[in-house]
Amino acid sequence: MTVTTERRLSRLAAADLDTMLLIRHFELGLLDLFEQGKLNGTTHTCLGQEYIPVALGPLLVDGDHVFSNHRGHGHYLSRFGDAHGLLAEIMGRQGAVCNGVGGSQHILRGTYLSTGVQGQSLPVAAGVALHLRRGGDPLLAAAYIGDGTWGEGAVYEALNLARLWSLPLLVVVEHNRIAQSTRTEDQMAGTIAGRAQAFGIRHQRIAGADVNAIRELLTPLVEEVRHRREPAVVEFDTYRVGPHSKGDDSRDRPLIEEAARHDWYRLYAEDHPEQFAPADRRQRDRVAQIIHEVAARPASAWESPCA
Amino acid sequence: MRVAENLNSALLDLLAADEDVFVLGEDITDPYGGAFKVTRGLSTRFPGRVLATPLSEGAIVGAAGGLALAGDKAIVEIMFGDFAALAFDQIVNFASKSVTMYGRRVPLRLIVRCPVGGNRGYGPTHSQSLQKHFLGVPNLALHELSPFHDNARVLAEMLAAGTPAILFEDKVLYTQRMFQDGRIDDLFRYDFVGAETPVARVYLERPDEYDNVIIAPGGMTHRALTAMRAAFLEDESSSLLLVPSRLYPFTLDPLLPILAGARQIIVVEESTAGGTWGAELAQEIYPRLWGRLRHPIRLVHSADSVIPTAAHLERRVLVQDDTIRAALREADHA
Numbered sequence A: 001m002t003v004t005t006e007r008r009l010s011r012l013a014a015a016d017l018d019t020m021l022l023i024r025h026f027e028l029g030l031l032d033l034f035e036q037g038k039l040n041g042t043t044h045t046c047l048g049q050e051y052i053p054v055a056l057g058p059l060l061v062d063g064d065h066v067f068s069n070h071r072g073h074g075h076y077l078s079r080f081g082d083a084h085g086l087l088a089e090i091m092g093r094q095g096a097v098c099n100g101v102g103g104s105q106h107i108l109r110g111t112y113l114s115t116g117v118q119g120q121s122l123p124v125a126a127g128v129a130l131h132l133r134r135g136g137d138p139l140l141a142a143a144y145i146g147d148g149t150w151g152e153g154a155v156y157e158a159l160n161l162a163r164l165w166s167l168p169l170l171v172v173v174e175h176n177r178i179a180q181s182t183r184t185e186d187q188m189a190g191t192i193a194g195r196a197q198a199f200g201i202r203h204q205r206i207a208g209a210d211v212n213a214i215r216e217l218l219t220p221l222v223e224e225v226r227h228r229r230e231p232a233v234v235e236f237d238t239y240r241v242g243p244h245s246k247g248d249d250s251r252d253r254p255l256i257e258e259a260a261r262h263d264w265y266r267l268y269a270e271d272h273p274e275q276f277a278p279a280d281r282r283q284r285d286r287v288a289q290i291i292h293e294v295a296a297r298p299a300s301a302w303e304s305p306c307a
Numbered sequence B: 001m002r003v004a005e006n007l008n009s010a011l012l013d014l015l016a017a018d019e020d021v022f023v024l025g026e027d028i029t030d031p032y033g034g035a036f037k038v039t040r041g042l043s044t045r046f047p048g049r050v051l052a053t054p055l056s057e058g059a060i061v062g063a064a065g066g067l068a069l070a071g072d073k074a075i076v077e078i079m080f081g082d083f084a085a086l087a088f089d090q091i092v093n094f095a096s097k098s099v100t101m102y103g104r105r106v107p108l109r110l111i112v113r114c115p116v117g118g119n120r121g122y123g124p125t126h127s128q129s130l131q132k133h134f135l136g137v138p139n140l141a142l143h144e145l146s147p148f149h150d151n152a153r154v155l156a157e158m159l160a161a162g163t164p165a166i167l168f169e170d171k172v173l174y175t176q177r178m179f180q181d182g183r184i185d186d187l188f189r190y191d192f193v194g195a196e197t198p199v200a201r202v203y204l205e206r207p208d209e210y211d212n213v214i215i216a217p218g219g220m221t222h223r224a225l226t227a228m229r230a231a232f233l234e235d236e237s238s239s240l241l242l243v244p245s246r247l248y249p250f251t252l253d254p255l256l257p258i259l260a261g262a263r264q265i266i267v268v269e270e271s272t273a274g275g276t277w278g279a280e281l282a283q284e285i286y287p288r289l290w291g292r293l294r295h296p297i298r299l300v301h302s303a304d305s306v307i308p309t310a311a312h313l314e315r316r317v318l319v320q321d322d323t324i325r326a327a328l329r330e331a332d333h334a
């Protein structure tokens, strides 16, 4: 079943809008830092997809485990709001969440974990869900994956286990129509819905970026995963507004423009200009301040456990 | 007691002593009890924690990694060790990485049990010794089953380390008896060297009287003993055999005085040629004993070949007792 949320975006609570804008400016800030040659390695921004983890935020509780992926800054910021720690991690500065060892793609904080190998997290999340199931509390493991990751066999092994063992596993798919440079239709036969159905796993497709409507829709579904201990796949029909990593957007112009047309940031600015403008300015300034502050810190230190 | 029974009771004791221990694997539940019967009886006693899985090596090790991440202790049986190749990502890129890649130590108590080795006619994809493919991975310990080392202690050591570990189990050992009380037979005695991870030392009359020293993982024990017996009876050549439980990382220090006294050091393993454990061990020994070695370290391993199914062909490829016997003879004439 597909649910398309309203074309006009409903008004957001200030805190939600702030988090979405924090993520937006954080990501833009990273691309800017890269351009200036101030960042090492690579990073994947979630421009255009910020609303997804923000919508899910209040549906998850502290004891839930969250598995993130390469495109995880929004997942992290929506859960912890800790832009300083994340930026320090990405820049290798003091105060880094993982002392600069993991970097953008490898973060562990409490029950939140990200890894950089596609498909790897789902079996691990299934194992954690098995642990949670046995513990008896209504907790779940949520794993974010992209559409391209459905090419990995590990995904299907994990879905099979999750259904077979009735595991509280919530698979959140950010279907942004592309994987790196490959359009989804060039690498996926059939549909994600069909694949979920093959395992007897509930599937919910969500189009549109209305955070309030998404939450209303997903609240009962997430409760079911929690209490009935059944896995579910929630597929967000979304758009990657920025490049795959940094400056590597090989899409044709019309596709890039299509993504921009669906960007919640632009849509929300149109729908709620009086709320948007000052909030946007505040978060832009805040991120600039954070970048300034973190960039001035000394390098992170790591007590190598192997030494 | 047979080696498989010792392992079975070690698993049973772990499950009984600790509510957080899980055992996962294909076909491991009763009445079947696993392809090699090592898990027999466990699921009947602990139905919720001994779980038969689908044929999904990657997901089994991944789920075990998830249990370990959440604080449980997980033991996986890979039906044939060859299939650990399908779990390589979970072992190398998830479980072992996670111990340190998040900038602080994250203990992961995970054991992957891999029945390995040939001489049973299972053919090229069910007979390999894959140890060498897992060497040198940070935070990944490699152990091998042996008839000397009590598995209760071995499993406890592996879990206590807080890093993922693989236990390689040479299938030919399952039906052999565990050695006891320092005595193997009329000829050979044994004791242990080293405290942290003890190495079994097999000797003739006295542990300090020997010509050559053989270092071999548990699966090679009986072939090595046969060769040592023949060398002694036919050539009056006496050898010492060192059988470690942990292959990697290898603790060399307690063995150095022993190795320094050898006419020749011979490292024996069943792996096929190329990038072997023996080569790794030799490069650790050379700088430590340079100037004191009387001869180059000799590496004995199987041929550079797939492992054939037919008995007469398989025999030619894999290390046998006469391969070791020949190495000892050459050592004596070196």
Ligand SMILES: Cc1ncc(C[n+]2csc(CCOP(=O)(O)OP(=O)(O)O)c2C)c(N)n1
Residues within 6 Å of the ligand: A070, A071, A116, A117, A118, A119, A145, A146, A147, A148, A149, A150, A174, A176, A178, A179, A180, A240
């Ligand atoms: C196993 C594996 N193969 C390849 C890659 C390289 N890689 C990183 S992101 C990516 C695309 C992933 O696409 P998708 O799952 O759709 O997520 P998106 O990038 O669109 O968010 C690829 C191929 C990887 N990280 N892991």
